[in-house]
Amino acid sequence: MNVHKTISLVKLRYLPLSFLLLSCFISYSQENPAPKFGKGILNLIGQDSTWSMKIATRMQLLSTASWEKGPNGGLINPTSNTLIRRARLKFDGFAYSPKLKYKIELGLSNRDISGASEYTSNAPRYILDAVIMWNFYKNFEVRLGQSKLPGNMERLISSGNLQQVDRSLLNRRFTIDREMGIQLWHHFNLTDTFMVREKLSIAKGEGRNVTSENLGGHHYTARVELFPLGEFENNGEYSGGDLKREQKPKLMLAGSYDSNQNAVKTRSNQGSYMINDIGFYQTNISTVFIDAMFKYNGFSLMGEYAYRSANDPIAKNSDGTETGEVVWVGNGLNLQTGYLFPSNWEVSGRFTSIDIDKIITGRNLENQYTIGLSKYIVGHKLKVQTDMSYLAVSNEQDQILCRLQVELHF
Numbered sequence: 123m124n125v126h127k128t129i130s131l132v133k134l135r136y137l138p139l140s141f142l143l144l145s146c147f148i149s150y151s152q153e154n155p156a157p158k159f160g161k162g163i164l165n166l167i168g169q170d171s172t173w174s175m176k177i178a179t180r181m182q183l184l185s186t187a188s189w190e191k192g193p194n195g196g197l198i199n200p201t202s203n204t205l206i207r208r209a210r211l212k213f214d215g216f217a218y219s220p221k222l223k224y225k226i227e228l229g230l231s232n233r234d235i236s237g238a239s240e241y242t243s244n245a246p247r248y249i250l251d252a253v254i255m256w257n258f259y260k261n262f263e264v265r266l267g268q269s270k271l272p273g274n275m276e277r278l279i280s281s282g283n284l285q286q287v288d289r290s291l292l293n294r295r296f297t298i299d300r301e302m303g304i305q306l307w308h309h310f311n312l313t314d315t316f317m318v319r320e321k322l323s324i325a326k327g328e329g330r331n332v333t334s335e336n337l338g339g340h341h342y343t344a345r346v347e348l349f350p351l352g353e354f355e356n357n358g359e360y361s362g363g364d365l366k367r368e369q370k371p372k373l374m375l376a377g378s379y380d381s382n383q384n385a386v387k388t389r390s391n392q393g394s395y396m397i398n399d400i401g402f403y404q405t406n407i408s409t410v411f412i413d414a415m416f417k418y419n420g421f422s423l424m425g426e427y428a429y430r431s432a433n434d435p436i437a438k439n440s441d442g443t444e445t446g447e448v449v450w451v452g453n454g455l456n457l458q459t460g461y462l463f464p465s466n467w468e469v470s471g472r473f474t475s476i477d478i479d480k481i482i483t484g485r486n487l488e489n490q491y492t493i494g495l496s497k498y499i500v501g502h503k504l505k506v507q508t509d510m511s512y513l514a515v516s517n518e519q520d521q522i523l524c525r526l527q528v529e530l531h532f
Contacts, residue, residue, distance in 0.1 A: 160503030174215035180531040182207040191520040206231045227251040247331040265305040272321035272345035273298040275413040283502045285362030286494040287525045290474045292454040296428040301325040315352040321345040329391045338404045339383030347376040364417040371418040378411040396437040396447040403437035420462040429453040452478035470494040486516040503531040
């Protein structure tokens with residue numbers, strides 16, 4: 123039997139299964155109408171109401187073009203790229219009781235799964251979130267698994283709910299992103315309108331999807347959020363732009379402190395490993411985030427400040443010689459504002475300044491200015507966004523970046 127006949131027989135073998143799955147889907151769709159656009163592909167509830175699952179997907183299609191500013195003021199060294207920036211598949215719901223929730227989010231684009239190494243068993247990093255959330259007592263909730271750490275605001279805002287095409291340089295340089303661990307969340311009201319939310323986390327210390335043993339110490343994060351004017355509508359503090367058009371002014375003030383004990387990577391749990399002659403260079407790394415979000419009647423203003431320090435930021439071998447790796451210590455500021463018109467067009471602006479310690483890292487001061495334009499067709503679920511950024515780096519060529527992105531959520 124030749125190869126072509128073998129392949130044909132394999133295809134025929136799975137053909138009945140494909141028809142069966144298609145028939146089940148059609149049958150389900152006829153008996154249970156699909157959810158409203160943007161509310162998931164399927165919303166399932168067990169017959170005895172002891173479990174639920176919402177299945178959703180989304181994608182971002184991105185085109186970019188960039189240039190450097192030449193010595194005579196012209197633009198030189200043009201580059202361009204078009205790619206699937208993100209492609210996600212998400213499952214969430216409850217199991218056994220509505221107080222026991224879960225979330226699984228998978229990244230499918232090459233950008234999502236990149237970073238395979240011996241520390242991830244040389245496997246693609248498909249899993250973004252895999253977390254169980256248990257509301258075990260009143261306003262207390264424990265979270266176990268891999269999820270975002272309670273760090274800077276931009277990272278806590280979903281990449282699908284951003285006001286501009288992507289996050290700022292502050293997030294790129296200082297974020298602590300996702301990790302495997304345990305978190306405790308709690309909230310209470312000081313007055314009828316003043317709410318306080320606290321988040322504590324203990325995590326592994328080396329980032330997401332790490333399968334190797336704990337290389338350094340553990341990773342501790344604490345965050346406090348204050349809502350002096352009451353809660354935002356539909357958790358709007360973690361959504362870019364004022365799409366809900368808050369009828370009353372709303373404000374969140376927040377601060378996070380992050381301590382990665384005996385960290386082995388250059389940006390806390392991000393960046394590259396600091397390998398030396400006896401294994402890994404270890405140092406305590408601390409990061410502070412202070413941020414705020416204000417929204418009112420289509421206007422939004424977000425501010426973030428980050429500061430990172432380390433006990434000894436210069437990685438060394440056992441004999442004291444330097445390895446060439448250093449911790450990215452320094453600070454950053456990000457200010458972002460926008461206004462949403464009644465037509466659901468939004469204009470936005472952003473200023474970001476990054477001051478990584480040049481003596482230690484050799485990196486120059488970065489100032490980036492960004493102007494954005496967004497059209498929300500169905501909120502953040504279907505939108506088109508474009509922005510243009512001007513990056514001024516001291517003692518280097520200035521750069522211009524233009525981006526266009528289409529986002530679709532089901």
